[in-house]
Amino acid sequence: MEDELLPVTALSHYFFCKRDPYYLYVVHIPEPITETMEAGKQVHDRDTFQAFLRKLEPKHFFRKPVLRSAELGISGVPDYVFITKHSEILPAEVKYSPQAGRSSLKSISQLVGYALILEYNYVYRGNELLESGDAKTKTVVKRCAVYNAYSKKVDTIEITQELKNRVLKALEELKSMIQSGEFPSVRQPWSKCANCWYRRYCYP
Ligand code: SF4
Numbered sequence: 664m665e666d667e668l669l670p671v672t673a674l675s676h677y678f679f680c681k682r683d684p685y686y687l688y689v690v691h692i693p694e695p696i697t698e699t700m701e702a703g704k705q706v707h708d709r710d711t712f713q714a715f716l717r718k719l720e721p722k723h724f725f726r727k728p729v730l731r732s733a734e735l736g737i738s739g740v741p742d743y744v745f746i747t748k749h750s751e752i753l754p755a756e757v758k759y760s761p762q763a764g765r766s767s768l769k770s771i772s773q774l775v776g777y778a779l780i781l782e783y784n785y786v787y788r789g790n791e792l793l794e795s796g797d798a799k800t801k802t803v804v805k806r807c808a809v810y811n812a813y814s815k816k817v818d819t820i821e822i823t824q825e826l827k828n829r830v831l832k833a834l835e836e837l838k839s840m841i842q843s844g845e846f847p848s849v850r851q852p853w854s855k856c857a858n859c860w861y862r863r864y865c866y867p
Pocket of ligand 1: 681683849851855859860862
């Protein structure tokens with residue numbers, strides 16, 4: 664069922680700190696919207712589409728498609744899915760962060776999540792992204808694209824099998840943590856905790 668699917672955004676919370684999704688999905692304490700998040704939203708609303716077009720020269724695109732996979736247990740809405748002239752499928756997002764465009768999991772875990780959903784549950788046929796349901800797909804997603812609102816540049820990033828495996832493992836851990844409700848034991852540098860909104864709960 665749709666409501667039972669975990670949002671893909673849970674992955675970036677997980678790769679930031681395992682306690683982050685605990686606060687969000689186990690004890691339901693959402694972080695208030697910050698100025699950076701608001702700024703990010705405004706950039707999303709502006710037309711960054713031309714930059715993606717210049718970089719990818721796609722033959723087709725989908726703007727904010729709702730993607731889901733019951734098998735993976737996740738759903739989400741990337742900013743775009745592009746289809747190149749060679750029929751390559753790339754999920755793409757606009758990011759408001761100086762680190763955007765790096766291939767670290769903290770920065771691209773959501774895009775790896777979208778890549779996995781596309782591989783598990785979608786085929787591109789007749790100019791449409793179709794859900795395959797229970798049928799296995801032959802879809803392979805090898806890259807994603809990121810528009811960095813700081814540099815105003817689009818980077819393409821390789822999505823290796825290793826990245827996919829790490830995200831699949833993280834998904835399993837996330838689901839089991841949410842199911843058990845166990846408080847994760849973590850060790851994070853103080854420099855990270857000092858800037859984290861959940862510090863008030865970790866260090867009351
Ligand atoms: S304060 Fe530190 S340990 Fe707690 S959620 Fe934030 S980063 Fe993780």
